[in-house]
Amino acid sequence: xxxxxxxxxxxxxxxxxxxxxxxxxxxxxxxxxxxxxxxxxxxxxxxxxxxxxxxxxxxxxxxxxxxxxxxxxxxxxxxxxxxxxxxxxxxxxxxxxxxxxxxxxxxxxxxxxxxxxxxxxxxxxxxxxxxxxxxxxxxxxxxxxxxxxxxxxxxxxxxxxxxxxxxxxxxxxxxxxxxxxxxxxxxxxxxxxxxxxxxxxxxxxxxxxxxxxxxxxxxxxxxxxxxxxxxxxxxxxxxxxxxxxxxxxxxxxxxxxxxxxxxxxxxxxxxxxxxxxxxxxxxxxxxxxxxxxxxxxxxxxxxxxxxxxxxxxxxxxxxxxxxxxxxxxxxxxxxxxxxxxxx
Amino acid sequence: xxxxxxxxxxxxxxxxxxxxxxxxxxxxxxxxxxxxxxxxxxxxxxxxxxxxxxxxxxxxxxxxxxxxxxxxxxxxxxxxxxxxxxxxxxxxxxxxxxxxxxxxxxxxxxxxxxxxxxxxxxxxxxxxxxxxxxxxxxxxxxxxxxxxxxxxxxxxxxxxxxxxxxxxxxxxxxxxxxxxxxxxxxxxxxxxxxxxxxxxxxxxxxxxxxxxxxxxxxxxxxxxxxxxx
Numbered sequence: 001x002x003x004x005x006x007x008x009x010x011x012x013x014x015x016x017x018x019x020x021x022x023x024x025x026x027x028x029x030x031x032x033x034x035x036x037x038x039x040x041x042x043x044x045x046x047x048x049x050x051x052x053x054x055x056x057x058x059x060x061x062x063x064x065x066x067x068x069x070x071x072x073x074x075x076x077x078x079x080x081x082x083x084x085x086x087x088x089x090x091x092x093x094x095x096x097x098x099x100x101x102x103x104x105x106x107x108x109x110x111x112x113x114x115x116x117x118x119x120x121x122x123x124x125x126x127x128x129x130x131x132x133x134x135x136x137x138x139x140x141x142x143x144x145x146x147x148x149x150x151x152x153x154x155x156x157x158x159x160x161x162x163x164x165x166x167x168x169x170x171x172x173x174x175x176x177x178x179x180x181x182x183x184x185x186x187x188x189x190x191x192x193x194x195x196x197x198x199x200x201x202x203x204x205x206x207x208x209x210x211x212x213x214x215x216x217x218x219x220x221x222x223x224x225x226x227x228x229x230x231x232x233x234x235x236x237x238x239x240x241x242x243x244x245x246x247x248x249x250x251x252x253x254x255x256x257x258x259x260x261x262x263x264x265x266x267x268x269x270x271x272x273x274x275x276x277x278x279x280x281x282x283x284x285x286x287x288x289x290x291x292x293x294x295x296x297x298x299x300x301x302x303x304x305x306x307x308x309x310x311x312x313x314x315x316x317x318x319x320x321x322x323x324x325x326x327x328x329x330x331x332x333x334x335x336x337x338x339x340x341x342x343x
Numbered sequence: 344x345x346x347x348x349x350x351x352x353x354x355x356x357x358x359x360x361x362x363x364x365x366x367x368x369x370x371x372x373x374x375x376x377x378x379x380x381x382x383x384x385x386x387x388x389x390x391x392x393x394x395x396x397x398x399x400x401x402x403x404x405x406x407x408x409x410x411x412x413x414x415x416x417x418x419x420x421x422x423x424x425x426x427x428x429x430x431x432x433x434x435x436x437x438x439x440x441x442x443x444x445x446x447x448x449x450x451x452x453x454x455x456x457x458x459x460x461x462x463x464x465x466x467x468x469x470x471x472x473x474x475x476x477x478x479x480x481x482x483x484x485x486x487x488x489x490x491x492x493x494x495x496x497x498x499x500x501x502x503x504x505x506x507x508x509x510x511x512x513x514x515x516x517x518x519x520x521x522x523x524x525x526x527x528x529x530x531x532x533x534x535x536x537x538x539x540x541x542x543x544x545x546x547x548x549x550x551x552x553x554x555x556x557x558x559x560x561x562x563x564x565x566x567x568x569x570x571x572x
Binding site for chain 1: 526527528529530533535539542
Protein backbone atom coordinates (compact mmCIF):
# COMPACT_ATOMS: atom_id res chain seq x y z
CA UNK A 1 0.00 0.00 0.00
CA UNK A 2 1.26 3.42 -0.91
CA UNK A 3 0.62 6.65 0.85
CA UNK A 4 1.12 10.01 -0.65
CA UNK A 5 3.91 11.78 1.17
CA UNK A 6 3.36 15.37 0.18
CA UNK A 7 3.44 18.06 2.79
CA UNK A 8 0.63 20.53 3.39
CA UNK A 9 -1.14 22.46 1.98
CA UNK A 10 -2.87 19.64 0.15
CA UNK A 11 -4.28 21.59 -2.75
CA UNK A 12 -5.17 19.41 -5.67
CA UNK A 13 -5.41 22.03 -8.38
CA UNK A 14 -3.91 25.39 -9.01
CA UNK A 15 -6.39 28.21 -9.45
CA UNK A 16 -4.64 30.24 -12.08
CA UNK A 17 -6.00 33.55 -13.36
CA UNK A 18 -6.59 31.97 -16.74
CA UNK A 19 -8.68 29.16 -15.28
CA UNK A 20 -10.86 31.53 -13.24
CA UNK A 21 -11.41 33.75 -16.25
CA UNK A 22 -12.25 30.77 -18.50
CA UNK A 23 -14.83 29.59 -15.98
CA UNK A 24 -16.48 33.02 -16.03
CA UNK A 25 -16.66 32.79 -19.82
CA UNK A 26 -18.22 29.29 -19.68
CA UNK A 27 -20.73 30.47 -17.10
CA UNK A 28 -21.87 33.27 -19.37
CA UNK A 29 -22.76 30.91 -22.22
CA UNK A 30 -26.37 30.01 -21.18
CA UNK A 31 -27.30 33.67 -20.65
CA UNK A 32 -25.68 34.70 -23.94
CA UNK A 33 -27.52 31.88 -25.73
CA UNK A 34 -30.83 33.22 -24.42
CA UNK A 35 -29.88 36.77 -25.47
CA UNK A 36 -29.02 35.56 -28.99
CA UNK A 37 -32.33 33.69 -29.20
CA UNK A 38 -34.37 36.75 -28.25
CA UNK A 39 -32.30 39.58 -29.71
CA UNK A 40 -30.67 38.06 -32.75
CA UNK A 41 -27.23 38.04 -34.33
CA UNK A 42 -26.28 41.50 -33.03
CA UNK A 43 -25.36 40.04 -29.66
CA UNK A 44 -22.80 37.70 -31.21
CA UNK A 45 -21.38 40.41 -33.47
CA UNK A 46 -20.97 42.70 -30.46
CA UNK A 47 -19.20 39.93 -28.56
CA UNK A 48 -16.82 39.20 -31.42
CA UNK A 49 -16.07 42.86 -32.08
CA UNK A 50 -15.50 43.59 -28.38
CA UNK A 51 -13.18 40.59 -28.04
CA UNK A 52 -11.06 41.61 -31.01
CA UNK A 53 -10.80 45.24 -29.88
CA UNK A 54 -10.04 44.22 -26.29
CA UNK A 55 -7.26 41.83 -27.29
CA UNK A 56 -5.79 44.45 -29.63
CA UNK A 57 -5.88 47.20 -26.99
CA UNK A 58 -4.47 44.84 -24.37
CA UNK A 59 -1.59 43.87 -26.67
CA UNK A 60 -0.77 47.51 -27.47
CA UNK A 61 -0.89 48.58 -23.81
CA UNK A 62 1.18 45.59 -22.69
CA UNK A 63 3.88 46.29 -25.24
CA UNK A 64 3.95 50.00 -24.31
CA UNK A 65 4.34 49.02 -20.66
CA UNK A 66 6.98 46.42 -21.51
CA UNK A 67 5.10 43.43 -20.12
CA UNK A 68 5.23 39.88 -21.51
CA UNK A 69 2.52 39.63 -24.16
CA UNK A 70 1.81 35.91 -24.21
CA UNK A 71 1.39 35.58 -20.44
CA UNK A 72 -1.14 38.37 -20.07
CA UNK A 73 -3.04 37.86 -23.31
CA UNK A 74 -3.39 34.18 -22.47
CA UNK A 75 -5.10 34.79 -19.12
CA UNK A 76 -8.41 35.71 -20.79
CA UNK A 77 -8.93 38.71 -18.49
CA UNK A 78 -9.33 41.07 -21.45
CA UNK A 79 -11.82 38.69 -23.05
CA UNK A 80 -13.89 38.59 -19.84
CA UNK A 81 -13.96 42.39 -19.69
CA UNK A 82 -14.98 42.52 -23.35
CA UNK A 83 -17.79 39.98 -22.89
CA UNK A 84 -19.14 41.61 -19.73
CA UNK A 85 -19.32 44.92 -21.57
CA UNK A 86 -20.67 43.50 -24.84
CA UNK A 87 -23.53 41.71 -23.08
CA UNK A 88 -24.57 45.02 -21.49
CA UNK A 89 -24.67 46.87 -24.84
CA UNK A 90 -27.75 47.13 -27.05
CA UNK A 91 -27.63 44.28 -29.62
CA UNK A 92 -27.43 46.60 -32.63
CA UNK A 93 -25.00 49.11 -31.13
CA UNK A 94 -22.91 50.75 -33.87
CA UNK A 95 -19.32 49.49 -34.12
CA UNK A 96 -17.76 52.70 -32.79
CA UNK A 97 -19.88 52.50 -29.63
CA UNK A 98 -18.52 49.06 -28.77
CA UNK A 99 -15.02 50.18 -29.68
CA UNK A 100 -15.03 53.31 -27.50
CA UNK A 101 -16.48 51.34 -24.59
CA UNK A 102 -13.88 48.59 -24.80
CA UNK A 103 -11.02 51.10 -25.21
CA UNK A 104 -12.21 53.05 -22.16
CA UNK A 105 -12.39 49.80 -20.21
CA UNK A 106 -9.03 48.32 -21.22
CA UNK A 107 -6.88 51.42 -21.71
CA UNK A 108 -8.20 53.84 -19.09
CA UNK A 109 -9.84 51.71 -16.41
CA UNK A 110 -7.39 48.80 -16.52
CA UNK A 111 -3.95 49.74 -17.81
CA UNK A 112 -3.70 53.38 -16.73
CA UNK A 113 -4.39 52.18 -13.19
CA UNK A 114 -1.64 49.55 -13.36
CA UNK A 115 -3.14 46.58 -15.18
CA UNK A 116 -4.80 43.39 -13.97
CA UNK A 117 -4.98 43.28 -10.20
CA UNK A 118 -4.40 46.98 -9.65
CA UNK A 119 -7.55 48.52 -11.09
CA UNK A 120 -9.75 49.99 -8.35
CA UNK A 121 -12.82 50.08 -10.60
CA UNK A 122 -14.47 47.34 -12.59
CA UNK A 123 -13.17 47.99 -16.16
CA UNK A 124 -16.27 46.71 -17.96
CA UNK A 125 -18.50 48.94 -15.87
CA UNK A 126 -16.28 51.98 -16.48
CA UNK A 127 -16.63 51.32 -20.20
CA UNK A 128 -20.39 50.97 -19.84
CA UNK A 129 -20.77 54.15 -17.79
CA UNK A 130 -18.59 56.15 -20.22
CA UNK A 131 -20.94 55.10 -23.02
CA UNK A 132 -24.11 55.63 -20.98
CA UNK A 133 -23.09 59.18 -20.07
CA UNK A 134 -21.70 60.12 -23.48
CA UNK A 135 -24.18 58.48 -25.88
CA UNK A 136 -27.56 58.21 -24.13
CA UNK A 137 -29.47 57.91 -27.41
CA UNK A 138 -27.50 55.00 -28.83
CA UNK A 139 -27.38 53.25 -25.48
CA UNK A 140 -31.15 53.22 -25.05
CA UNK A 141 -31.90 51.74 -28.49
CA UNK A 142 -32.62 48.18 -27.32
CA UNK A 143 -34.25 45.74 -29.68
CA UNK A 144 -37.72 44.45 -28.87
CA UNK A 145 -37.22 40.80 -27.92
CA UNK A 146 -38.24 38.17 -30.40
CA UNK A 147 -41.81 37.05 -29.80
CA UNK A 148 -43.48 40.36 -29.02
CA UNK A 149 -45.28 41.73 -32.03
CA UNK A 150 -43.78 40.54 -35.28
CA UNK A 151 -40.81 38.18 -35.23
CA UNK A 152 -37.89 40.37 -36.16
CA UNK A 153 -36.20 38.69 -39.04
CA UNK A 154 -32.88 40.45 -39.11
CA UNK A 155 -30.50 38.14 -40.91
CA UNK A 156 -26.82 37.98 -40.09
CA UNK A 157 -26.08 40.25 -43.06
CA UNK A 158 -28.71 42.79 -42.00
CA UNK A 159 -27.25 42.90 -38.48
CA UNK A 160 -23.73 43.35 -39.86
CA UNK A 161 -24.90 46.16 -42.11
CA UNK A 162 -26.67 47.98 -39.27
CA UNK A 163 -23.71 47.67 -36.91
CA UNK A 164 -20.98 48.62 -39.38
CA UNK A 165 -22.78 50.77 -41.94
CA UNK A 166 -25.69 52.43 -40.15
CA UNK A 167 -29.37 51.61 -40.52
CA UNK A 168 -29.76 52.57 -44.19
CA UNK A 169 -33.15 51.41 -45.46
CA UNK A 170 -33.68 48.85 -42.70
CA UNK A 171 -36.52 49.70 -40.28
CA UNK A 172 -34.37 49.74 -37.14
CA UNK A 173 -36.45 52.30 -35.29
CA UNK A 174 -39.47 50.04 -35.63
CA UNK A 175 -37.53 47.18 -34.08
CA UNK A 176 -36.25 49.03 -31.04
CA UNK A 177 -38.27 49.90 -27.99
CA UNK A 178 -38.13 50.79 -24.34
CA UNK A 179 -36.77 48.18 -21.95
CA UNK A 180 -39.13 46.89 -19.23
CA UNK A 181 -37.42 49.06 -16.61
CA UNK A 182 -37.77 52.07 -18.93
CA UNK A 183 -41.47 51.36 -19.35
CA UNK A 184 -41.94 51.01 -15.60
CA UNK A 185 -40.12 54.24 -14.93
CA UNK A 186 -41.89 56.36 -17.57
CA UNK A 187 -45.35 55.09 -16.76
CA UNK A 188 -44.90 55.47 -13.01
CA UNK A 189 -43.95 59.05 -13.81
CA UNK A 190 -47.25 59.41 -15.67
CA UNK A 191 -49.10 58.37 -12.53
CA UNK A 192 -50.10 54.85 -13.59
CA UNK A 193 -50.23 52.01 -11.08
CA UNK A 194 -47.88 49.05 -11.09
CA UNK A 195 -50.74 46.63 -11.89
CA UNK A 196 -51.69 48.58 -15.04
CA UNK A 197 -48.11 48.79 -16.19
CA UNK A 198 -47.54 45.08 -15.69
CA UNK A 199 -50.36 44.33 -18.15
CA UNK A 200 -48.36 45.93 -20.97
CA UNK A 201 -47.06 43.44 -23.57
CA UNK A 202 -43.45 44.14 -22.66
CA UNK A 203 -43.84 42.16 -19.46
CA UNK A 204 -43.86 38.40 -19.13
CA UNK A 205 -44.47 36.23 -16.11
CA UNK A 206 -41.96 37.72 -13.71
CA UNK A 207 -40.21 40.58 -15.50
CA UNK A 208 -39.69 41.62 -19.13
CA UNK A 209 -40.72 39.09 -21.76
CA UNK A 210 -37.68 37.46 -23.28
CA UNK A 211 -35.46 39.24 -20.80
CA UNK A 212 -36.53 36.89 -18.03
CA UNK A 213 -35.04 33.93 -19.93
CA UNK A 214 -31.70 35.67 -20.33
CA UNK A 215 -31.79 36.36 -16.60
CA UNK A 216 -32.51 32.68 -15.94
CA UNK A 217 -29.53 31.72 -18.10
CA UNK A 218 -27.23 34.06 -16.22
CA UNK A 219 -28.58 32.77 -12.88
CA UNK A 220 -27.73 29.20 -13.90
CA UNK A 221 -24.21 30.20 -14.92
CA UNK A 222 -23.82 32.31 -11.80
CA UNK A 223 -24.89 29.49 -9.48
CA UNK A 224 -22.31 27.25 -11.15
CA UNK A 225 -19.65 29.92 -10.53
CA UNK A 226 -20.59 30.01 -6.84
CA UNK A 227 -20.69 26.19 -6.70
CA UNK A 228 -17.17 25.95 -8.11
CA UNK A 229 -16.12 28.73 -5.73
CA UNK A 230 -14.96 30.88 -8.61
CA UNK A 231 -17.17 33.63 -7.22
CA UNK A 232 -17.62 34.30 -3.52
CA UNK A 233 -21.21 33.51 -2.44
CA UNK A 234 -21.31 36.44 -0.02
CA UNK A 235 -21.40 39.06 -2.77
CA UNK A 236 -24.49 37.86 -4.69
CA UNK A 237 -26.17 36.95 -1.40
CA UNK A 238 -25.54 40.40 0.02
CA UNK A 239 -26.58 42.12 -3.20
CA UNK A 240 -29.84 40.24 -3.60
CA UNK A 241 -30.49 40.55 0.14
CA UNK A 242 -30.02 44.31 0.08
CA UNK A 243 -32.27 44.67 -2.95
CA UNK A 244 -34.96 42.40 -1.44
CA UNK A 245 -35.02 44.28 1.85
CA UNK A 246 -35.33 47.65 0.10
CA UNK A 247 -37.90 46.59 -2.51
CA UNK A 248 -40.04 44.60 -0.03
CA UNK A 249 -40.16 47.51 2.38
CA UNK A 250 -41.38 49.91 -0.28
CA UNK A 251 -43.68 47.31 -1.84
CA UNK A 252 -45.40 46.75 1.50
CA UNK A 253 -45.79 50.49 2.04
CA UNK A 254 -47.52 51.05 -1.32
CA UNK A 255 -47.83 48.14 -3.78
CA UNK A 256 -49.35 50.41 -6.44
CA UNK A 257 -46.36 52.71 -6.65
CA UNK A 258 -43.44 50.38 -6.09
CA UNK A 259 -42.77 47.28 -8.16
CA UNK A 260 -42.69 43.97 -6.28
CA UNK A 261 -39.33 42.56 -5.12
CA UNK A 262 -39.39 39.62 -7.55
CA UNK A 263 -39.73 42.06 -10.46
CA UNK A 264 -36.74 44.06 -9.24
CA UNK A 265 -34.57 40.99 -8.83
CA UNK A 266 -35.48 39.45 -12.14
CA UNK A 267 -35.29 42.52 -14.38
CA UNK A 268 -32.47 44.64 -15.72
CA UNK A 269 -28.94 43.58 -14.94
CA UNK A 270 -29.39 42.54 -11.31
CA UNK A 271 -28.76 38.79 -11.61
CA UNK A 272 -26.01 39.33 -14.18
CA UNK A 273 -24.46 42.03 -12.02
CA UNK A 274 -24.75 40.04 -8.80
CA UNK A 275 -22.95 36.95 -10.09
CA UNK A 276 -20.68 38.25 -12.85
CA UNK A 277 -19.86 41.90 -12.28
CA UNK A 278 -19.90 42.52 -8.53
CA UNK A 279 -17.88 39.33 -7.93
CA UNK A 280 -14.80 40.60 -9.78
CA UNK A 281 -12.11 39.59 -7.26
CA UNK A 282 -9.93 42.63 -7.94
CA UNK A 283 -12.43 45.39 -7.34
CA UNK A 284 -14.65 43.74 -4.71
CA UNK A 285 -14.06 43.52 -1.00
CA UNK A 286 -11.96 40.53 0.00
CA UNK A 287 -13.04 39.68 3.55
CA UNK A 288 -16.14 37.51 4.20
CA UNK A 289 -18.03 40.17 6.18
CA UNK A 290 -16.78 42.89 3.87
CA UNK A 291 -18.18 41.02 0.88
CA UNK A 292 -21.62 40.81 2.49
CA UNK A 293 -21.62 44.55 3.23
CA UNK A 294 -20.22 45.30 -0.24
CA UNK A 295 -22.98 43.27 -1.89
CA UNK A 296 -25.69 44.75 0.31
CA UNK A 297 -24.46 48.25 -0.51
CA UNK A 298 -24.76 47.55 -4.22
CA UNK A 299 -28.27 46.11 -3.78
CA UNK A 300 -29.46 49.11 -1.78
CA UNK A 301 -27.91 51.56 -4.25
CA UNK A 302 -29.53 49.76 -7.22
CA UNK A 303 -32.93 50.22 -5.62
CA UNK A 304 -32.28 53.87 -4.80
CA UNK A 305 -31.12 54.65 -8.35
CA UNK A 306 -34.01 52.74 -9.95
CA UNK A 307 -36.64 54.21 -7.70
CA UNK A 308 -35.45 57.75 -7.13
CA UNK A 309 -32.56 58.39 -9.55
CA UNK A 310 -32.30 59.62 -13.10
CA UNK A 311 -31.61 56.27 -14.80
CA UNK A 312 -33.90 53.25 -15.25
CA UNK A 313 -31.24 50.82 -14.03
CA UNK A 314 -28.33 51.43 -11.70
CA UNK A 315 -26.20 48.29 -11.51
CA UNK A 316 -23.14 49.86 -13.15
CA UNK A 317 -23.21 53.01 -11.02
CA UNK A 318 -23.82 51.01 -7.83
CA UNK A 319 -20.94 48.65 -8.53
CA UNK A 320 -18.57 51.56 -9.22
CA UNK A 321 -19.67 53.40 -6.07
CA UNK A 322 -19.09 50.33 -3.91
CA UNK A 323 -15.73 49.72 -5.66
CA UNK A 324 -14.60 52.98 -4.06
CA UNK A 325 -15.75 51.72 -0.67
CA UNK A 326 -14.14 48.27 -0.98
CA UNK A 327 -10.68 49.13 0.47
CA UNK A 328 -12.29 50.81 3.49
CA UNK A 329 -14.60 47.82 3.99
CA UNK A 330 -11.56 45.53 3.90
CA UNK A 331 -9.84 47.65 6.52
CA UNK A 332 -12.72 47.52 9.00
CA UNK A 333 -13.83 43.93 8.43
CA UNK A 334 -10.43 42.25 8.61
CA UNK A 335 -10.93 38.82 10.20
CA UNK A 336 -9.42 38.46 13.65
CA UNK A 337 -6.23 36.42 13.65
CA UNK A 338 -6.44 33.50 16.13
CA UNK A 339 -5.30 34.77 19.51
CA UNK A 340 -5.62 38.40 18.60
CA UNK A 341 -7.55 40.50 21.11
CA UNK A 342 -11.00 41.62 20.08
CA UNK A 343 -11.07 45.37 19.61
CA UNK B 344 19.76 83.98 -1.44
CA UNK B 345 20.96 83.72 -5.02
CA UNK B 346 18.76 85.79 -7.28
CA UNK B 347 17.28 83.93 -10.19
CA UNK B 348 17.85 85.21 -13.70
CA UNK B 349 14.82 86.35 -15.69
CA UNK B 350 15.26 83.32 -17.89
CA UNK B 351 15.06 81.03 -14.87
CA UNK B 352 11.98 82.83 -13.58
CA UNK B 353 10.27 82.37 -16.93
CA UNK B 354 11.29 78.74 -17.17
CA UNK B 355 10.08 78.04 -13.64
CA UNK B 356 6.71 79.64 -14.20
CA UNK B 357 5.98 78.15 -17.57
CA UNK B 358 7.49 74.70 -17.22
CA UNK B 359 9.43 73.52 -14.14
CA UNK B 360 7.01 74.81 -11.51
CA UNK B 361 3.94 74.95 -13.75
CA UNK B 362 0.86 75.72 -11.65
CA UNK B 363 -1.41 73.33 -13.48
CA UNK B 364 0.92 70.42 -14.20
CA UNK B 365 3.43 70.38 -11.33
CA UNK B 366 2.14 72.38 -8.38
CA UNK B 367 -1.46 71.36 -9.13
CA UNK B 368 -2.74 74.61 -7.67
CA UNK B 369 -5.99 76.18 -8.77
CA UNK B 370 -7.42 72.86 -9.93
CA UNK B 371 -11.03 73.93 -9.43
CA UNK B 372 -11.07 76.68 -12.10
CA UNK B 373 -8.65 74.67 -14.25
CA UNK B 374 -10.95 71.65 -14.41
CA UNK B 375 -14.22 73.54 -14.49
CA UNK B 376 -13.59 76.13 -17.20
CA UNK B 377 -11.40 74.16 -19.59
CA UNK B 378 -14.32 72.76 -21.59
CA UNK B 379 -13.48 74.93 -24.60
CA UNK B 380 -10.48 76.86 -25.90
CA UNK B 381 -12.18 80.23 -25.53
CA UNK B 382 -13.24 79.59 -21.94
CA UNK B 383 -9.77 78.38 -21.05
CA UNK B 384 -8.08 81.29 -22.78
CA UNK B 385 -10.34 83.85 -21.09
CA UNK B 386 -9.87 82.48 -17.61
CA UNK B 387 -6.13 82.11 -18.26
CA UNK B 388 -5.86 85.76 -19.32
CA UNK B 389 -7.88 86.93 -16.32
CA UNK B 390 -5.71 84.88 -13.95
CA UNK B 391 -2.51 86.18 -15.58
CA UNK B 392 -3.74 89.73 -15.15
CA UNK B 393 -4.57 89.12 -11.48
CA UNK B 394 -1.18 87.48 -10.89
CA UNK B 395 0.63 90.39 -12.51
CA UNK B 396 -1.28 93.00 -10.53
CA UNK B 397 -0.89 91.19 -7.22
CA UNK B 398 2.82 90.45 -7.66
CA UNK B 399 3.59 94.05 -8.59
CA UNK B 400 1.48 95.51 -5.79
CA UNK B 401 2.88 93.20 -3.12
CA UNK B 402 6.43 93.74 -4.27
CA UNK B 403 5.86 97.50 -4.09
CA UNK B 404 4.44 97.56 -0.55
CA UNK B 405 7.01 95.03 0.67
CA UNK B 406 9.00 97.52 2.83
CA UNK B 407 5.84 98.79 4.55
CA UNK B 408 4.39 95.43 5.56
CA UNK B 409 5.56 93.71 8.71
CA UNK B 410 6.03 89.95 8.12
CA UNK B 411 3.54 89.12 10.93
CA UNK B 412 0.61 90.62 9.07
CA UNK B 413 1.67 89.77 5.52
CA UNK B 414 -1.00 87.10 4.87
CA UNK B 415 -4.01 89.37 5.61
CA UNK B 416 -2.37 92.05 3.48
CA UNK B 417 -1.94 89.59 0.60
CA UNK B 418 -5.57 88.60 0.90
CA UNK B 419 -6.77 92.19 0.72
CA UNK B 420 -4.53 92.96 -2.27
CA UNK B 421 -5.66 89.82 -4.14
CA UNK B 422 -9.30 90.53 -3.39
CA UNK B 423 -8.93 94.06 -4.78
CA UNK B 424 -7.23 92.84 -7.95
CA UNK B 425 -9.82 90.13 -8.58
CA UNK B 426 -12.68 92.55 -7.99
CA UNK B 427 -11.15 95.00 -10.45
CA UNK B 428 -10.75 92.29 -13.11
CA UNK B 429 -14.25 91.01 -12.47
CA UNK B 430 -15.82 94.46 -12.79
CA UNK B 431 -13.82 95.17 -15.94
CA UNK B 432 -14.97 91.92 -17.56
CA UNK B 433 -18.54 92.60 -16.52
CA UNK B 434 -18.31 96.02 -18.18
CA UNK B 435 -16.48 95.17 -21.40
CA UNK B 436 -17.13 91.45 -22.05
CA UNK B 437 -20.61 90.79 -20.62
CA UNK B 438 -21.17 87.66 -22.76
CA UNK B 439 -17.99 86.04 -21.57
CA UNK B 440 -18.74 87.12 -18.03
CA UNK B 441 -22.01 85.15 -18.07
CA UNK B 442 -20.33 82.07 -19.54
CA UNK B 443 -17.49 81.95 -17.01
CA UNK B 444 -19.85 82.99 -14.21
CA UNK B 445 -18.64 82.23 -10.71
CA UNK B 446 -15.11 81.31 -11.82
CA UNK B 447 -14.03 84.92 -12.35
CA UNK B 448 -14.61 85.95 -8.70
CA UNK B 449 -13.26 82.54 -7.68
CA UNK B 450 -9.80 83.48 -8.99
CA UNK B 451 -9.47 84.93 -5.51
CA UNK B 452 -9.33 81.40 -4.10
CA UNK B 453 -6.75 80.24 -6.65
CA UNK B 454 -3.89 79.13 -4.41
CA UNK B 455 -1.28 79.96 -7.01
CA UNK B 456 -1.97 83.70 -6.58
CA UNK B 457 -1.28 83.80 -2.85
CA UNK B 458 1.41 81.16 -3.39
CA UNK B 459 3.38 83.40 -5.75
CA UNK B 460 2.83 86.39 -3.44
CA UNK B 461 4.26 84.53 -0.47
CA UNK B 462 7.00 82.60 -2.28
CA UNK B 463 8.18 85.21 -4.74
CA UNK B 464 6.76 88.73 -4.74
CA UNK B 465 7.36 89.31 -1.03
CA UNK B 466 11.07 88.56 -1.46
CA UNK B 467 11.89 90.13 -4.83
CA UNK B 468 11.87 93.52 -6.51
CA UNK B 469 9.11 94.84 -8.72
CA UNK B 470 10.55 93.91 -12.13
CA UNK B 471 11.27 90.32 -11.11
CA UNK B 472 7.88 89.94 -9.47
CA UNK B 473 6.15 91.23 -12.58
CA UNK B 474 8.02 88.71 -14.76
CA UNK B 475 7.19 85.94 -12.29
CA UNK B 476 3.50 86.88 -12.33
CA UNK B 477 3.41 86.82 -16.13
CA UNK B 478 5.38 83.55 -16.33
CA UNK B 479 3.17 81.77 -13.78
CA UNK B 480 0.08 83.11 -15.51
CA UNK B 481 1.34 81.96 -18.90
CA UNK B 482 2.03 78.49 -17.55
CA UNK B 483 -1.52 78.31 -16.20
CA UNK B 484 -2.93 79.72 -19.44
CA UNK B 485 -1.03 77.19 -21.49
CA UNK B 486 -2.52 74.25 -19.57
CA UNK B 487 -6.00 75.77 -19.69
CA UNK B 488 -5.87 76.31 -23.46
CA UNK B 489 -4.36 72.89 -24.16
CA UNK B 490 -6.88 71.08 -21.98
CA UNK B 491 -9.66 73.23 -23.42
CA UNK B 492 -8.59 72.35 -26.97
CA UNK B 493 -8.45 68.61 -26.24
CA UNK B 494 -11.85 68.61 -24.56
CA UNK B 495 -13.47 70.79 -27.21
CA UNK B 496 -12.22 68.71 -30.13
CA UNK B 497 -13.19 65.42 -28.48
CA UNK B 498 -16.45 66.70 -27.07
CA UNK B 499 -17.90 68.77 -29.89
CA UNK B 500 -15.52 68.39 -32.82
CA UNK B 501 -14.87 72.15 -32.96
CA UNK B 502 -12.15 74.61 -31.99
CA UNK B 503 -12.63 78.25 -30.94
CA UNK B 504 -16.40 77.98 -30.69
CA UNK B 505 -17.97 81.09 -29.12
CA UNK B 506 -14.83 83.07 -29.94
CA UNK B 507 -17.04 86.14 -30.52
CA UNK B 508 -17.44 86.40 -26.75
CA UNK B 509 -13.77 87.20 -26.41
CA UNK B 510 -12.80 88.80 -29.73
CA UNK B 511 -16.00 90.54 -30.77
CA UNK B 512 -17.60 90.32 -34.21
CA UNK B 513 -14.75 88.77 -36.17
CA UNK B 514 -14.54 85.93 -33.66
CA UNK B 515 -17.59 84.43 -35.37
CA UNK B 516 -15.47 83.35 -38.31
CA UNK B 517 -12.81 81.80 -36.07
CA UNK B 518 -14.83 78.73 -35.14
CA UNK B 519 -13.34 75.66 -36.80
CA UNK B 520 -15.50 72.58 -37.40
CA UNK B 521 -12.78 69.96 -37.48
CA UNK B 522 -14.99 66.92 -37.79
CA UNK B 523 -18.11 67.41 -39.90
CA UNK B 524 -21.31 65.78 -38.70
CA UNK B 525 -19.83 64.91 -35.31
CA UNK B 526 -22.17 63.32 -32.77
CA UNK B 527 -20.33 64.68 -29.76
CA UNK B 528 -18.56 62.77 -26.99
CA UNK B 529 -20.25 64.12 -23.89
CA UNK B 530 -17.75 62.64 -21.44
CA UNK B 531 -14.99 64.97 -22.62
CA UNK B 532 -17.13 68.04 -21.87
CA UNK B 533 -18.25 66.74 -18.46
CA UNK B 534 -15.97 66.89 -15.37
CA UNK B 535 -14.56 63.33 -15.78
CA UNK B 536 -13.11 64.43 -19.13
CA UNK B 537 -11.27 67.24 -17.36
CA UNK B 538 -9.72 64.88 -14.81
CA UNK B 539 -8.70 62.28 -17.38
CA UNK B 540 -7.37 64.96 -19.73
CA UNK B 541 -5.31 66.68 -17.03
CA UNK B 542 -3.94 63.29 -15.94
CA UNK B 543 -2.82 62.59 -19.50
CA UNK B 544 -1.20 66.04 -19.81
CA UNK B 545 0.74 65.52 -16.56
CA UNK B 546 1.86 62.09 -17.77
CA UNK B 547 3.04 63.55 -21.09
CA UNK B 548 4.98 66.28 -19.30
CA UNK B 549 6.66 63.75 -16.99
CA UNK B 550 7.62 61.55 -19.94
CA UNK B 551 9.10 64.56 -21.75
CA UNK B 552 11.08 65.59 -18.66
CA UNK B 553 12.39 62.05 -18.20
CA UNK B 554 13.47 61.93 -21.86
CA UNK B 555 15.33 65.23 -21.51
CA UNK B 556 17.01 64.05 -18.30
CA UNK B 557 18.13 60.83 -19.94
CA UNK B 558 19.42 62.76 -22.93
CA UNK B 559 21.45 65.12 -20.68
CA UNK B 560 22.82 62.21 -18.66
CA UNK B 561 23.83 60.36 -21.80
CA UNK B 562 25.53 63.44 -23.20
CA UNK B 563 27.48 64.18 -20.03
CA UNK B 564 28.52 60.52 -19.86
CA UNK B 565 29.91 60.62 -23.39
CA UNK B 566 31.56 63.96 -22.60
CA UNK B 567 33.26 62.37 -19.58
CA UNK B 568 34.36 59.39 -21.65
CA UNK B 569 35.89 61.54 -24.37
CA UNK B 570 37.56 63.72 -21.73
CA UNK B 571 38.96 60.59 -20.06
CA UNK B 572 40.31 59.14 -23.27
